[in-house]
Amino acid sequence: MATDKTNLQLVVNGILNENPIFRLVLSMCPAVGISTTVMNGFMLGIAVFFVQVCSSCTIALFKNVIHPRIRIPTYTLTIATWVTVIDMILAAYLPEAYARMGIFIKLIVAFAIITMRLEMFASKESVTASFWDGIGMGLGFMFGMMALGFVRELLGMGTILGYDVLGFKPLLFFVLPLAGFFCVGLMMAFFNYIEIVYKRARRA
Amino acid sequence: MINHTIRRILLSLVLALALPVLAQAQELIAAKSFGKAANEIVVTFAGTVERAKVEDPANYRIYEEKDPDIQLALESVVLAEDEKTATLTFKEPLNPRLPHVVSINRLAESGAAATFTVMKPYLGYLFSILIGALLINNFVFTKYLGLCVFFGTSKRKDTAKGMGLTFTMVIVVSAIMSWFFYQFILKPYGLNFLQIVVFIGLVSLTVQAVDTVLRKVNPVLFNAFGVYLVLVIANCVIIAVPLILADNEYNFWESFMLALGAGGGFLLALYLMSSVRERMELANIPPTFKGVPIAFIVAGQFALAFLGFSGLSLF
Numbered sequence: 001m002a003t004d005k006t007n008l009q010l011v012v013n014g015i016l017n018e019n020p021i022f023r024l025v026l027s028m029c030p031a032v033g034i035s036t037t038v039m040n041g042f043m044l045g046i047a048v049f050f051v052q053v054c055s056s057c058t059i060a061l062f063k064n065v066i067h068p069r070i071r072i073p074t075y076t077l078t079i080a081t082w083v084t085v086i087d088m089i090l091a092a093y094l095p096e097a098y099a100r101m102g103i104f105i106k107l108i109v110a111f112a113i114i115t116m117r118l119e120m121f122a123s124k125e126s127v128t129a130s131f132w133d134g135i136g137m138g139l140g141f142m143f144g145m146m147a148l149g150f151v152r153e154l155l156g157m158g159t160i161l162g163y164d165v166l167g168f169k170p171l172l173f174f175v176l177p178l179a180g181f182f183c184v185g186l187m188m189a190f191f192n193y194i195e196i197v198y199k200r201a202r203r204a
Numbered sequence: 205m206i207n208h209t210i211r212r213i214l215l216s217l218v219l220a221l222a223l224p225v226l227a228q229a230q231e232l233i234a235a236k237s238f239g240k241a242a243n244e245i246v247v248t249f250a251g252t253v254e255r256a257k258v259e260d261p262a263n264y265r266i267y268e269e270k271d272p273d274i275q276l277a278l279e280s281v282v283l284a285e286d287e288k289t290a291t292l293t294f295k296e297p298l299n300p301r302l303p304h305v306v307s308i309n310r311l312a313e314s315g316a317a318a319t320f321t322v323m324k325p326y327l328g329y330l331f332s333i334l335i336g337a338l339l340i341n342n343f344v345f346t347k348y349l350g351l352c353v354f355f356g357t358s359k360r361k362d363t364a365k366g367m368g369l370t371f372t373m374v375i376v377v378s379a380i381m382s383w384f385f386y387q388f389i390l391k392p393y394g395l396n397f398l399q400i401v402v403f404i405g406l407v408s409l410t411v412q413a414v415d416t417v418l419r420k421v422n423p424v425l426f427n428a429f430g431v432y433l434v435l436v437i438a439n440c441v442i443i444a445v446p447l448i449l450a451d452n453e454y455n456f457w458e459s460f461m462l463a464l465g466a467g468g469g470f471l472l473a474l475y476l477m478s479s480v481r482e483r484m485e486l487a488n489i490p491p492t493f494k495g496v497p498i499a500f501i502v503a504g505q506f507a508l509a510f511l512g513f514s515g516l517s518l519f
Binding site for chain 1: 345346347348349350352355398399400401408412437438439440442443444447490491492493494496499500501503504507508511
């Protein structure tokens with residue numbers, strides 16, 4: 001059962017149509033918890049991207065030898081292995097960023113998005129397709145995290161990537177970790193609004 | 205006759221418990237505890253003491269009970285106006301979880317050293333872990349974990365209760381198992397890097413075991429809660445708790461309390477949220493906010509409210 005989509009379509013699908021954060025509403029914990037700056041979002045995005053691509057490829061490679069009854073534990077252990085790899089790499093080479101992420105890097109193992117992609121896609125498709133799907137999903141997640149980080153950093157501290165853009169701090173509230181709830185809610189509502197306006201325009 | 209025996213046992217028990225207190229009363233120290241600041245110990249003497257002797261840091265020898273070789277550096281000692289209460293300030297913050305041994309030289313007239321141990325009441329400490337995980341550091345509202353399942357299962361009160369109870373049950377069992385594996389297998393053999401793999405494996409195993417046992421032993425309960433078991437594994441909290449208790453080197457009861465608090469906190473959060481969401485179905489919400497977006501805003505308000513618990517300390 002091969003997918004009829006081209007590689008580019010697979011990547012775009014992950015970023016737009018099935019964006020993990022705004023469309024599938026999965027992996028909300030990091031989206032709320034640590035998307036306070038663009039940089040944080042980018043770092044966790046990289047980690048998730050790595051784990052998603054690697055485990056997608058691993059499962060696609062071995063899909064024929066995995067017994068269907070133990071497939072979920074197999075997925076979990078595969079993800080756990082790759083998470084351990086990225087966890088140790090980040091701890092060794094980027095200790096500062098690693099300290100800021102705290103426990104969230106290790107928690108990638110429980111992110112629903114990765115398991116879901118393995119179950120829905122990688123266990124049925126070829127290695128190449130799974131690779132591109134993993135890239136799409138990873139980029140989609142990274143994009144979502146960075147968009148959230150962009151809004152929160154701009155509104156909270158008036159900076160982007162640490163550079164002062166506005167010169168003043170519009171809403172200091174958005175720096176608080178719990179503002180992530182409001183930020184995600186408002187951005188989802190914003191996307192819904194665009195969709196409603198778009199549909200109305202097409203009907204008219 | 206039996207009454208007599210019981211009374212005698214009770215009396216000796218009371219004596220055994222009271223003896224340390226009596227013994228202590230004979231000495232010079234009336235009370236001691238950790239101070240309000242993280243680097244303080246407060247000592248109350250039984251009688252008035254000489255200010256010069258008490259306020260000299262050189263007279264003190266203080267260490268954590270488990271390593272007597274490392275002396276803690278004392279910054280200053282201040283005796284209060286009543287000449288009985290002394291506040292010991294340290295250069296670095298203390299760890300109030302561990303018992304500290306304090307010995308004061310040349311305090312008594314005979315010149316003997318007064319030695320005593322300062323520690324927190326242990327039950328109170330356990331309780332504070334429970335309350336901490338339940339309210340102050342509620343995993344959903346202040347640590348932002350387990351949100352996928354939280355938003356997925358908080359639409360109805362029944363679902364919320366089912367999910368919360370199932371989750372509490374699984375997390376207590378899996379946390380205890382993780383603690384056991386960490387303390388007796390991972391740590392002694394230097395396999396710390398396998399933490400994530402082992403813990404997630406244990407969690408999957410627990411979920412599978414609970415599923416199988418429940419299906420056979422209590423089909424009624426299984427019909428009610430079986431659906432939620434699959435979701436438990438997708439909840440970050442269940443893997444966060446073993447990682448936290450491994451990081452903090454918690455012992456068995458501390459781990460148990462943390463797991464119970466985490467499960468109870470999740471149940472509480474789910475129940476609160478589902479009560480609001482049931483009401484919201486009747487409310488007139490703008491179409492752009494319907495469904496998940498408004499749920500996020502409500503969760504944000506709950507998180508603001510839970511911010512009020514920070515700084516709460518009972519013991």
